[in-house]
Amino acid sequence: MKSKNSLLFRSRISERKYREIVKYFVYDFSSTQIAELVDINRNTVNRYITLIRERIALFQEETGELDGEIELDESYFGGKRKGDKRGRGVTNKVPVFGIKKRNGKVYTQIIKNASRAQILPIIKRIINKDATIYTDGWRAYDGLVLDGYKHYRINHSKEFSNRRGNHINGIENFWGWSKMRLAKFRGVSRKSFYFHLKECEWRFNNREKSKKELYVTLLSILRD
Numbered sequence: 001m002k003s004k005n006s007l008l009f010r011s012r013i014s015e016r017k018y019r020e021i022v023k024y025f026v027y028d029f030s031s032t033q034i035a036e037l038v039d040i041n042r043n044t045v046n047r048y049i050t051l052i053r054e055r056i057a058l059f060q061e062e063t064g065e066l067d068g069e070i071e072l073d074e075s076y077f078g079g080k081r082k083g084d085k086r087g088r089g090v091t092n093k094v095p096v097f098g099i100k101k102r103n104g105k106v107y108t109q110i111i112k113n114a115s116r117a118q119i120l121p122i123i124k125r126i127i128n129k130d131a132t133i134y135t136d137g138w139r140a141y142d143g144l145v146l147d148g149y150k151h152y153r154i155n156h157s158k159e160f161s162n163r164r165g166n167h168i169n170g171i172e173n174f175w176g177w178s179k180m181r182l183a184k185f186r187g188v189s190r191k192s193f194y195f196h197l198k199e200c201e202w203r204f205n206n207r208e209k210s211k212k213e214l215y216v217t218l219l220s221i222l223r224d
Contacts, residue, residue, distance in 0.1 A: 013040065019219075020034075020038045022218055024038070026214050026215045028203075031046050050195070053196070063105070063126065066101045066105070068102065068131060069101070069132050070101055071099075071134045071169075072099055073135070073175070074095060074138070075175040076094065076095055076096070077093060077197070078092070078094050094110060094190065095111050096109065097110075097122055099127065106170075107126055108200075119141075124147070132150045133150065133152070134153075135151070141153070152166045154166045177204065181200055181203075182196060
């Protein structure tokens, strides 16, 4: 069946069933639940969900430059801590750098480590020089003022915020929300983690929309 939707164009399922998969994906149902509701093999459902996540990831990477008040932070996903080791560079975990515009969208990127060499190019690519940046005291953020940014730090060993609004609560809330959501999968492979991460980013950025609005938004993305 020929359709404006590029994913459906090569599909062997009907447009009605395809749209049902998209709808139940928006409702965050599992592939098993979707397969039962749509009456399609679960492997077929998984294939479409993978394609949907890949398209969402491409869309999210088109994030434009962010300005205003921006929070930066890194977090670590997956794996388990060994012994008492804590902090940056935790073994067996995937490091992710996050940028959050206050009262706005979030952008994430998987990084090799939390070094300045990894983080600074992302900051320069995503954040406008007129922005005001808030971070914790991690040394990778040293010198942002010299790079042309207005920069404030919060010392987590002493406080989590202060009267001047120096905090990174927004991006930390996103980390917590994402980890709670991903926990339901009971483990995400490193191969597919990027696409799950971008799905979390997309859902968070559209959290104010109703399910119906989100469904329409996703159909629009899938048509591109």
